[in-house]
Amino acid sequence: xxxxxxxxxxxxxxxxxxxxxxxxxxxxxxxxxxxxxxxxxxxxxxxxxxxxxxxxxxxxxxxxxxxxxxxxxxxxxxxxxxxxxxxxxxxxxxxxxxxxxxxxxxxxxxxxxxxxxxxxxxxxxxxxxxxxxxxxxxxxxxxxxxxxxxxxxxxxxxxxxxxxxxxxxxxxxxxxxxxxxxxxxxxxxxxxxxxxxxxxxxxxxxxxxxxxxxxxxxxxxxxxxxxxxxxxxxxxxxxxxxxxxxxxxxxxxxxxxxxxxxxxxxxxxxxxxxxxxxxxxxxxxxxxxxxxxxxxxxxxxxxxxxxxxxxxxxxxxxxxxxxxxxxxxxxxxxxxxxxxxxxxxxxxxxxxxxxxxxxxxxxxxxxxxxxxxxxxxxxxxxxxxxxxxxxxxxxxxxxxxxxxxxx
Numbered sequence: 220x221x222x223x224x225x226x227x228x229x230x231x232x233x234x235x236x237x238x239x240x241x242x243x244x245x246x247x248x249x250x251x252x253x254x255x256x257x258x259x260x261x262x263x264x265x266x267x268x269x270x271x272x273x274x275x276x277x278x279x280x281x282x283x284x285x286x287x288x289x290x291x292x293x294x295x296x297x298x299x300x301x302x303x304x305x306x307x308x309x310x311x312x313x314x315x316x317x318x319x320x321x322x323x324x325x326x327x328x329x330x331x332x333x334x335x336x337x338x339x340x341x342x343x344x345x346x347x348x349x350x351x352x353x354x355x356x357x358x359x360x361x362x363x364x365x366x367x368x369x370x371x372x373x374x375x376x377x378x379x380x381x382x383x384x385x386x387x388x389x390x391x392x393x394x395x396x397x398x399x400x401x402x403x404x405x406x407x408x409x410x411x412x413x414x415x416x417x418x419x420x421x422x423x424x425x426x427x428x429x430x431x432x433x434x435x436x437x438x439x440x441x442x443x444x445x446x447x448x449x450x451x452x453x454x455x456x457x458x459x460x461x462x463x464x465x466x467x468x469x470x471x472x473x474x475x476x477x478x479x480x481x482x483x484x485x486x487x488x489x490x491x492x493x494x495x496x497x498x499x500x501x502x503x504x505x506x507x508x509x510x511x512x513x514x515x516x517x518x519x520x521x522x523x524x525x526x527x528x529x530x531x532x533x534x535x536x537x538x539x540x541x542x543x544x545x546x547x548x549x550x551x552x553x554x555x556x557x558x559x560x561x562x563x564x565x566x567x568x569x570x571x572x573x574x575x576x577x578x579x580x581x582x583x584x585x586x587x588x589x590x591x592x593x594x595x596x597x598x599x600x601x602x603x604x605x606x607x608x609x610x611x612x613x614x615x616x617x618x619x620x621x622x623x624x625x626x
Contacts, residue, residue, distance in 0.1 A: 225254050225618045227312055230341075231305055231319040231328060232260045236270075236278045238502065240412065240531050241343055245318065246276055247415050248610050257312055259304055279308050302327040309336060315618050318387075321346055323367065325379035337384040337617040341410075345393060347372040348524035352447050380406075385617050387610075390550045393527040408613040412531045413601040414538045421506035421539075426470060426495060434468040436580035438544070439512035441505045441532050444475030447525060449518035449546060451484055455569035456576060458488040465577045467493065469516075470508050474499040509539050513586060514561075514579055517545040521566035526550070534601060537593030542586045544575045558600070560593030 228249055232242065236258065249256045255275045262268070262280035270278045281304050305328050309317065317332065318339045319325050323346070329338045350368035367375070380386060380402045387410045388394050394407045428434060444450060453469060460467050471481070471494060478496065485491045500508070509515060515536025519525045525548035533551060536543045543561035545551035555561045562578070564571040579586050 225252055225315050225615050227255045227257065227314050227316075228614070229257045229259060229305065229309055229312075229314045229317045231301070231317060231324055232258050233301070233320060233324060234261055235263060236260045236266075236272075236280065240502075241320075241341070243418060244410075244412070244415060244607075245341075246273065248607050248614070250275070251607055252611050252615065254315075255312075257308055257314065259301075259308055279304070298324065298327060302331045306331045316614060318614075319383075322376045322379035325383055326375070329382045338382070339385040339387060339614065339617060340379060340383040341387045342393065342397075343387075343389055343528075345396070345524055345527040347376055348522065348527060349447075352522050352524045385613065390527065390529040392550050392553075396527055408610065410610050411534070411601055411606055412529060413534050413597065413603050413606050415603055418502075419506060419535075419538055420503055421510045422501075422503040424504060424507035424511050426468065426508065426511050428468070432466060432468070432492070434466045436465075436467045436514060436576060437512040438467060438469050438514045438516050438576060439509045439536075439541070440469070440471045440473070440516045440518070441509060441535065442473050442530060444471075444473045444478045444481060446477060447520050447522065449520045449567065450477070450481050452518050452520075452567055452569050452572055453516060454481060454484045454488055454490060454494070456572040457485070457490040457493050459569055459573035460576060461490055461493065463573070463577060465573075465580055467576050467580060468495065469493060470495045470497075470512055472497055472500050472505050472508055506535070506539065509536060509541060512541065514576070515539075515541045515543045517543060517551055518572065519546050519548055519551070519566070521546055521548045529554075534597060537601075538597045540590040540594040542579060542589035543593065544572065544579070554596075558592050558596040560589050560596060562589075 230245060246256055258278045260278060260280055262283050265283040266280055268280050272278050281300055301324055309332060314336060316337050316339065317328060318341050319328050320341050321344065322340055325338065325340050332338065346367055350372060377400055380397060386397065386407045388407060389410065389412050391409055394409055397407055398404050426437060442448060450471065457469060482496060485494045517530060517533050529550045533543060537560055543555060545555050545561060545563055546566040547563050552563045555563055562575040564575050
């Protein structure tokens with residue numbers, strides 16, 4: 220039973236309702252607290268305004284505004300549609316605490332709610348750094364970059380941090396960035412993106428060799444295909460391995476506007492036969508492909524964004540007992556080197572990535588040891604039960620004391 224007076228949590232989620240790993244973790248924490256969850260999200264397709272999706276989880280979609288999509292689709296700083304919806308739902312359902320995904324809507328939510336309702340910002344990404352890194356496609360994304368990239372975005376982010384009663388970040392490096400900005404470290408809680416064991420159920424997959432090739436190693440990638448992910452480096456490394464006559468097959472799972480560009484690059488480099496690109500796959504299928512591979516890849520280009528965030532896939536690979544090869548983005552390199560669960564290569568260096576893959580192809584015992592180290596780190600240092608309990612305490616403290624205490 221919930222002994223902390225935290226009975227109902229609202230999550231402001233400025234996206235369409237759908238599968239999201241971060242939400243699943245929050246749902247699991249709420250279940251431990253015996254609390255209801257009310258998700259407030261976009262509504263671009265005129266779907267039902269209210270939908271119960273789990274026994275104690277309700278989805279509240281914004282009003283469908285037809286041609287005025289910008290008001291309901293984008294969580295801009297002073298968006299009145301979002302502000303009205305949050306205030307209405309919080310009053311109607313007696314919400315005890317609000318979690319706002321990312322900073323753009325924090326000021327609107329904090330300004331519309333009474334002070335007795337704590338507002339916690341879930342900073343799953345360093346949005347300003349992301350906006351500066353990515354090349355936006357489409358008018359809405361270009362407008363978003365114009366607003367949030369650069370000094371204006373950093374000013375709004377800073378105000379949102381000080382307006383929040385608590386802040387969740389995914390990695391220690393982003394916590395340190397906020398503390399350097401002057402944010403009270405007691406307001407910040409590191410909520411790692413570790414796997415929930417009950418949800419890690421792979422659906423077995425078979426990977427067929429191309430043209431009957433016998434591969435020495437299979438390497439998996441699971442995630443988006445946007446510019447910062449470093450996948451062109453993987454294609455170039457595949458070409459180097461082919462020249463060295465090291466047979467490695469790559470299973471690259473994901474989708475994005477750059478997927479066709481990646482396929483063209485593989486064709487130009489003559490390695491299409493070594494690339495399996497099934498597109499977006501259901502999560503359990505993705506786990507099945509990882510299970511069938513020998514190594515997990517996180518080749519992200521190093522930049523401010525990747526230096527202050529951590530992808531789900533790293534912990535997924537480790538949970539599955541796979542050694543990892545990662546770029547030298549700060550959090551990736553720190554975790555892999557600390558736990559001796561893989562190899563680190565300089566961001567964008569296809570030759571060094573090829574060397575790391577060739578080493579693991581030739582050393583199965585090293586692969587096994589690294590995979591076991593990663594699995595042990597997940598079960599001990601990043602154990603889900605500890606992660607869930609710590610976040611539950613942090614959120615409960617926000618309601619009990621009016622401001623979170625850092626356990």
